[in-house]
Amino acid sequence: xxxxxxxxxxxxxxxxxxxxxxxxxxxxxxxxxxxxxxxxxxxxxxxxxxxxxxxxxxxxxxxxxxxxxxxxxxxxxxxxxxxxxxxxxxxxxxxxxxxxxxxxxxxxxxxxxxxxxxxxxxxxxxxxxxxxxxxxxxxxxxxxxxxxxxxxxxxxxxxxxxxxxxxxxxxxxxxxxxxxxxxxxxxxxxxxxxxxxxxxxxxxxxxxxxxxxxxxxxxxxxxxxxxxxxxxxxxxxxxxxxxxxxxxxxxxxxxxxxxxxxxxxxxxxxxxxxxxxxxxxxxxxxxxxxxxxxxxxxxxxxxxxxxxxxxxxxxxxxxxxxxxxxxxxxxxxxxxxxxxxxxxxxxxxxxxxxxxxxxxxxxxxxxxxxxxxxxxxxxxxxxxxxxxxxxxxxxxxxxxxxxxxxxxxxxxxxxxxxxxxxxxxxxxxxxxxxxxxxxxxxxxxxxxxxxxxxxxxxxxxxxxxxxxxxxxxxxxxxxxxxxxxxxxxxxxxxxxxxxxxxxxxxxxxxxxxxxxxxxxxxxxxxxxxxxxxxxxxxxxxxxxxxxxxxxxxxxxxxxxxxxxxxxxxxxxxxxxxxxxxxxxxxxxxxxxxxxxxxxxxxxxxxxxxxxxxxxxxxxxxxxxxx
Numbered sequence: 360x361x362x363x364x365x366x367x368x369x370x371x372x373x374x375x376x377x378x379x380x381x382x383x384x385x386x387x388x389x390x391x392x393x394x395x396x397x398x399x400x401x402x403x404x405x406x407x408x409x410x411x412x413x414x415x416x417x418x419x420x421x422x423x424x425x426x427x428x429x430x431x432x433x434x435x436x437x438x439x440x441x442x443x444x445x446x447x448x449x450x451x452x453x454x455x456x457x458x459x460x461x462x463x464x465x466x467x468x469x470x471x472x473x474x475x476x477x478x479x480x481x482x483x484x485x486x487x488x489x490x491x492x493x494x495x496x497x498x499x500x501x502x503x504x505x506x507x508x509x510x511x512x513x514x515x516x517x518x519x520x521x522x523x524x525x526x527x528x529x530x531x532x533x534x535x536x537x538x539x540x541x542x543x544x545x546x547x548x549x550x551x552x553x554x555x556x557x558x559x560x561x562x563x564x565x566x567x568x569x570x571x572x573x574x575x576x577x578x579x580x581x582x583x584x585x586x587x588x589x590x591x592x593x594x595x596x597x598x599x600x601x602x603x604x605x606x607x608x609x610x611x612x613x614x615x616x617x618x619x620x621x622x623x624x625x626x627x628x629x630x631x632x633x634x635x636x637x638x639x640x641x642x643x644x645x646x647x648x649x650x651x652x653x654x655x656x657x658x659x660x661x662x663x664x665x666x667x668x669x670x671x672x673x674x675x676x677x678x679x680x681x682x683x684x685x686x687x688x689x690x691x692x693x694x695x696x697x698x699x700x701x702x703x704x705x706x707x708x709x710x711x712x713x714x715x716x717x718x719x720x721x722x723x724x725x726x727x728x729x730x731x732x733x734x735x736x737x738x739x740x741x742x743x744x745x746x747x748x749x750x751x752x753x754x755x756x757x758x759x760x761x762x763x764x765x766x767x768x769x770x771x772x773x774x775x776x777x778x779x780x781x782x783x784x785x786x787x788x789x790x791x792x793x794x795x796x797x798x799x800x801x802x803x804x805x806x807x808x809x810x811x812x813x814x815x816x817x818x819x820x821x822x823x824x825x826x827x828x829x830x831x832x833x834x835x836x837x838x839x840x841x842x843x844x845x846x847x848x849x850x851x852x853x854x855x856x857x858x859x860x861x862x863x864x865x866x867x868x869x870x871x872x873x874x875x876x877x878x879x880x881x882x883x884x885x886x887x888x889x890x891x892x893x894x895x896x897x898x899x900x901x902x903x904x905x906x907x908x909x910x911x912x913x914x915x916x917x918x919x920x921x922x923x924x925x926x927x928x929x930x931x932x933x934x935x936x937x938x939x940x941x942x943x944x945x946x947x948x949x950x951x952x953x954x955x956x957x958x959x960x961x962x963x964x965x966x967x968x969x970x971x972x973x974x975x976x977x978x979x980x981x982x983x984x985x
Contacts, residue, residue: 383522383707391710392819398462398828401451405441406463406828407835409434410470412969414839417474418847419968422483422854424617424930425862425922430471431534431811433561433961434464439541440558457542458820462828464534465811469506469832472807473840477799478502481792482844483864484871486851488788493735495841501735503837504727505797508747509804510829511720512754514712517809521816522707526762531813538818557958564962565969568612572970575610579983586610589929597642603653604637605857605927614930616963618937619956626938628916632923633931636662649884655857655927659865664885666924667866667873668892669899673917676900710821721751728797738790742783749776750798757802758809781874791871804833846975862925896921 396402413434417427442455455463486492520526541554575586589607596604618626641658644650650657729743738746753776776795784790808829815825848854854861873889899917906914923931937960945952977983 380705380707383705386522386816386819387706387710390816390819391821392458393821395458395819396453396456397458397821398824399459402455402459402463403466403828403831405438406434406466407470407831409437409441409463410467410832410835411839412965413467413471414473414836415843415972416965416968417471418479418840418843419971420613420617420964421474421479421863422848422859422861423611423613424934425860425926427472427474427479429530429620430468431464431530431814432537432957433965434467434471435460435534435538436541436554436557436561436958436961438463438467439554440562443555443558455542457538458815458818460538460542461534461811461815461818461820462824464538465808465815465825465828466832466835468807468811469510469804469829470836470839471832472803473502473506473833473836477796477803477867478505478840479844480863480867481796481799483848483851483854483861484792484867485789486848487854487861487864487868488792488871492845492851495845497731497735498841499837500727501731502800502840503833504724504731505800506804506833506837507830508720508724508728508751509754509801510808510826510833511717511724512751512801512805513758513808513812514717514720514826515714516755516758516805517812517822518711520759520762520809521813524762526759526813528762528810528813531810532817534811535814535817538814553954556954560955561958561962561965564616564959565966568616568963568966569970571610571612572967572974576971576974577977577983578985596638597645599653604641605655605658605929606637606932607929609929609933611933611967612963613967614933615937615940616960616967618934618939619941619960619963621934621938622916623938623942624912624914625916625919626935628919629923629931630935631915632920633926633928635920636924637928655860656855659855659860659925661885661888662924663865663869664888665892665895666862666921667869668889669896669917669921669924670866671870672893672896673900673921674896676897677904680900680904710823712823712826721747732790732793732797736789736793737787738780738794739784742780742790742794745783746776746780746794746797749779750801753798754801754805758805761806762809762813777870777874781871788871791874792867795867795871804829843972846979847972849979857927860926860930862922865925866921892921 410430413430417430421427438455438460442451445451446454482498521528541557543553571586574584575588578585587610589602589609592601592606592608594601596606601607618629621629637658640662641650641653644658644661645653650661725747728747729740732738732743732746733740776798777791780787780791780794808826811829812822812825814820815822848859853859855865896917899915899920902914903911903917941952941956941960944956974983978985
């Protein structure tokens with residue numbers, strides 16, 4: 360969840376020219392690798408399995424922290440390790456190639472990111488504001504149709520953003536570098552053994568985290584001892600223990616792993632926001648009678664208003680300040696749809712997705728989404744007919760912003776849609792939340808496919824094959840995410856608790872209540888909190904944009920501050936600790952950090968989250984108790 364510096368675009372994007380055709384011809388002649396196995400049966404099956412596991416892991420992490428973790432690099436290392444092991448014991452004969460792993464990670468990414476794009480934020484918020492839980496099967500089709508529509512939305516803009524403009528898509532580039540490194544031996548480079556070292560580090564971290572989670576969470580008469588969930592801090596605030604203000608040392612290493620993968624600026628902003636919220640604001644609010652007790656639920660019931668406002672204000676301001684990206688998006692759309700038919704096919708057409716696939720996918724999936732909007736959330740037909748084209752346009756914009764900054768602007772696009780639907784269908788909370796889910800889901804999956812397509816472009820992969828791979832992942836992710844949610848969160852009233860803070864769900868629910876019901880219905884103090892939060896979010900976005908480069912690292916991250924207001928203080932301490940450890944390792948040994956920080960952090964996240972799922976299953980089976 361880092362926020363990289365926006366790269367400078369030297370010249371405005373140009374329509375396809377002979378120069379672009381020459382670039383494509385050079386890629387076909389010197390980079391593209393025809394005949395190399397890519398989307399094999401084993402790549403699809405293992406990719407769907409890893410993607411399902413990553414989806415489970417991301418679901419657990421999301422409701423703990425509000426973040427969805429990156430999938431592709433972790434999936435690439437896991438796949439390399441699995442195939443190395445299978446080859447060692449004789450289950451497979453041919454090693455996994457870099458391009459085969461690229462296709463596999465594309466499948467895994469399509470599944471693992473089913474928790475992002477507002478999907479789980481919206482689903483969780485829906486559970487918080489309504490008493491009815493939608494049936495599982497229609498929700499599987501809902502998430503699958505939105506994600507698939509995002510995949511098809513990427514088709515008409517791929518050539519513009521990746522082939523013609525060469526946008527960086529930083530995560531896509533990082534994944535390509537990782538695949539090259541870990542497959543060095545397979546590709547003929549015998550100088551190192553990066554893949555084996557990283558895979559071993561990931562496995563050891565996962566085993567450690569799983570054991571820790573078992574000792575903490577597996578409660579039964581035959582368990583003689585359990586690790587405490589948290590360790591108290593030895594001080595008091597306003598006459599009450601630190602733990603009563605949610606400040607303690609948690610034994611959840613998933614939080615440490617998540618922090619280690621963060622941008623350090625986001626992490627120290629989390630710590631700052633946590634201290635402001637729980638050391639200064641919460642005691643003051645209690646003293647003034649604004650809140651009526653300590654504990655997470657009492658504090659967050661009010662803090663959600665300024666916290667959500669910070670996120671919305673900064674997100675919309677950053678989006679508006681990046682108007683050039685928005686303008687380039689619409690200019691690119693114009694060029695795409697004005698292009699017309701070519702006089703004759705180009706060589707690149709043999710591997711690119713045909714342009715007609717986008718309108719065909721839109722024609723098939725659009726009505727499915729509109730019907731489900733009415734059936735599941737009582738969104739009027741006319742409003743649904745507006746939602747899907749609007750979401751596709753937003754998907755175009757989200758793809759460009761992701762390509763330039765590596766951040767998909769869900770926090771901006773979701774509230775825009777919620778505001779529109781607050782005006783179109785006032786009072787419809789469920790419709791307000793889930794219409795924003797359409798925008799966020801389409802934008803995220805379009806951006807996700809383009810990120811993996813950037814990896815394929817650098818490695819010489821076939822883009823048409825990668826689209827197939829993403830669709831396989833979407834099927835796996837949609838099939839897993841809804842039953843997994845029902846398993847982990849059998850009682851939606853636990854959302855917003857210290858055990859399951861679900862900060863993004865709190866924010867989406869708060870924004871929806873404000874836009875659907877009208878801010879005027881909130882009490883005066885809540886409106887004051889919203890006003891202060893908006894001012895702070897806008898100010899931080901302006902500072903980040905216009906502050907001198909030397910001062911920008913010292914400008915607090917609005918994402919860190921906003922989220923800190925709606926998660927327990929103990930979470931901010933643990934996540935900051937993870938980021939600080941990773942930073943210090945990178946400072947004193949950059950080589951060690953580059954090799955081990957991502958796999959060890961991913962292992963901590965995967966080990967604890969998957970053990971959490973196992974414990975939940977055993978509770979359902981009656982083997983363990985809560």
